[in-house]
Amino acid sequence: MGTTTGRTRRTQRERSGATTAELLAAARDLFASEGYAATSLDAVCERAGVSKGALYHHFRNKEALFHAVYAAEEATIAEAVAAAYLAVADKDRWDAVFAGCEAYLVMCLDPGVQRITLLDAPGALGVEAVDEVSALCVKQMYVGVKRAIEAGRIAPRPVEPLARLLFGGLSEAAKAIGRAPDPLRAQHEALDELRRLFDAFVVSGPTGEE
Incomplete structure (x- = not known):
C-alpha cells in the first residue's frame, strides 16, 4: 500500500x-x-x-508568472555564456570573457529575449527583482574578470566596478541592437568596439609573458 x-x-x-x-x-x-x-x-x-x-x-498572479519566465530566460542566457566562456578559458582567460559577451549579444538578438529580459522586466518586476535575477550573469562577469586578472591578462584592479560596467554596457548594446534597422549589422559593430575595448585592457599575452 x-x-x-x-x-x-x-x-x-x-x-x-x-x-x-x-x-x-x-x-x-x-x-x-x-x-x-x-x-x-x-x-x-x-x-x-x-x-x-x-x-x-x-x-499567484501575472507578475509571479512573468518572474518565473524571466528567471528561466536569464538562466538560459547564463548557460550559453558559460558554455562560450569554457570553450576558450583554457587558452586565454580574457578572450574567454569576450566569448561570453559575444554569446550574450547573440542570445539578445532574439526579439523575445530582448522584450522579456531588457524591455519589460524592469517595469513589470521592479529594479530590485530584476537585479536579483540577473545577479547570476553579473557574477559570471565578475568571475571572468577576476580570473583574467589572476592569469595576468589584464592589470590588477577592483573587480566589481569593471564587471558591472561591462555587464551594463552589454545590456545597453543589446537594447540598441534590438532597435536598429539592421540588428545583425549593429551586433557586429558592437562586437568590433567591444573587441577594441578588451584589447585596450591587455597587458600581456595568453601565457602571461610580455
Whole structure:
C-alpha cells in the first residue's frame, strides 16, 4: 500500500510539473510576442490548455508568472555564456570573457529575449527583482574578470566596478541592437568596439609573458 501511495504522489508531482511547464511555455510565447502589459492570464490558460484555477495553483498572479519566465530566460542566457566562456578559458582567460559577451549579444538578438529580459522586466518586476535575477550573469562577469586578472591578462584592479560596467554596457548594446534597422549589422559593430575595448585592457599575452 505504501508503494502505491508513493507512486500516486510521484504521479501528482509529475502532473504538477507538466502543468507548470505548459504554463511557462505558453506564457513565454505570449510575453515574447505581445509583451507583459498586453498578455492576459486568460490567453495564457487558453494557449496552455489549462484552467484558470490550475494557473493560480502554481502562480499567484501575472507578475509571479512573468518572474518565473524571466528567471528561466536569464538562466538560459547564463548557460550559453558559460558554455562560450569554457570553450576558450583554457587558452586565454580574457578572450574567454569576450566569448561570453559575444554569446550574450547573440542570445539578445532574439526579439523575445530582448522584450522579456531588457524591455519589460524592469517595469513589470521592479529594479530590485530584476537585479536579483540577473545577479547570476553579473557574477559570471565578475568571475571572468577576476580570473583574467589572476592569469595576468589584464592589470590588477577592483573587480566589481569593471564587471558591472561591462555587464551594463552589454545590456545597453543589446537594447540598441534590438532597435536598429539592421540588428545583425549593429551586433557586429558592437562586437568590433567591444573587441577594441578588451584589447585596450591587455597587458600581456595568453601565457602571461610580455
